[in-house]
Amino acid sequence: MRIPLTLLLCAALPVLAEPMIVGHPNLAPLDRETLQRIYTGKVVEVNGARVTPVNLTPGNELRARFLRDYLGQDEDKYTGYWTVRRYVGKGAPPREFGTTGEVKQFIARTPGAIGYIDETELTSDARILLRMTP
Numbered sequence: 782m783r784i785p786l787t788l789l790l791c792a793a794l795p796v797l798a799e800p801m802i803v804g805h806p807n808l809a810p811l812d813r814e815t816l817q818r819i820y821t822g823k824v825v826e827v828n829g830a831r832v833t834p835v836n837l838t839p840g841n842e843l844r845a846r847f848l849r850d851y852l853g854q855d856e857d858k859y860t861g862y863w864t865v866r867r868y869v870g871k872g873a874p875p876r877e878f879g880t881t882g883e884v885k886q887f888i889a890r891t892p893g894a895i896g897y898i899d900e901t902e903l904t905s906d907a908r909i910l911l912r913m914t915p
Contacts (some may be wrong), residue, residue: 786853799905800847802911805888808832811895811910817852819895821862831896834875835884835896843881848898850913 801815809828811819818824819834826832837844839856848854853861863874878884884896885907895910903909 799900799913800843800850801900801907802851802856802895802897802899803885803888803903803907803911804832804910805892806908807892808895808908808910813851813911814893820852820875822866822874831893833891833894835887835894836875836877837881837884837897838877838879843899845896851897851911 802811804811807830811827815824819827819832820836837847839860845856846860848856850898852859860874866872867874876887878887878896881898881902883900885902887898888894889906898907900912907910
């Protein structure tokens with residue numbers, strides 16, 4: 782049986798992950814503007830709850846998609862933004878983790894924590910705060 786080359790090539794391509802914004806159970810759902818303000822350090826509290834955003838490390842494809850789809854930025858622009866903000870004493874960028882598993886663990890044990898995971902890794906214990914509409 783012969784398999785068409787295009788089918789083999791498609792199977793070899795990585796599936797692009799879709800970021801899903803999740804948070805600690807004490808947080809309420811967010812809108813995109815509030816999420817952007819959280820990840821740029823302009824908002825540190827939502828509905829009376831302190832929020833602690835976390836990122837994946839630079840170079841991670843899910844982080845690149847999150848920056849593009851939710852913040853409208855690329856890695857260079859986002860890193861540059863935080864470099865200036867830190868220099869002028871206006872805060873530090875969100876803490877970074879190497880894997881979505883680490884992000885999920887941090888969120889589960891940290892009240893107010895917010896992050897993103899691949900939608901395929903969503904479990905019943907993760908509270909969805911924001912989902913991109915198709």
